[in-house]
Amino acid sequence: MIDMAVGKILAKNRKATYDYFIEDKLEVGIVLKGTEVKSIRQGKLNLKDSYASIDDGEVYINNMHISPYEQGNIYNVDPVRKRKLLLNKREITKLLGYIKQKGYALIPLSVYLKQGKVKIELGVARGKKNYDKRADIAKKDAERRIKQHMSEKH
Structure with missing residues (x-):
């Protein structure tokens, strides 16, 4: 779904893939103030514990914490304010269908620049249980050992 012509990745939510199964991904725009864009371009944002919600047909x-821009003075806004995402009606109804199913959430996976615009990769995610997380860790550990063993042979 996502076009791989992505520019500079500014932030990534690494905890998302650990805590959730990502079912679907969607590229969305975001409504920002000028000083927020400048701060994001400097990489001063944090996606940890952020999530998306649907209120009155809007997402x-x-x-999502965006640090205030140093030279922004009076134009700076609240760092964790609610920010609107830009999606069309069809995409919103599709997401609403996912959300109504039990256990699904909208989680931002990464923030990046695409053709000079700030975009968010939004994932439709289902929460993992502790045993799922342990299984993932064991699988990664096994893959790491196999890779290490293969490199020792060569």
Whole structure:
């Protein structure tokens, strides 16, 4: 779904793939103020604990922390304010269908620049249980050992 002509990745939510199974991915735009864009271009944002919600047919991202821009003075806004995401009606109804199913959430996976615009990769995610997380860790550990063993032979 996502075009791989992505520019500079500014932030990545590494915890998302650890805590959730990502079912679907979607590229969305975001409504920002000028000083927020400057701060994001400097890489001063944090996606940890952020999530998206659907309110009155609009999609918003919550708890995404964008540090205030140093030269922004009076134009700076609240760092964790609710920000609107730009999606069309069809995409919103598709996401609403996912959300109504039990256990699904909208999680931002990464923030990047694409043709000079700030874009967010939004993932439709289902929460993992502790045993799922342990299985993933064991699988990665086994792959790491196999790779290490193969490199020792060569």
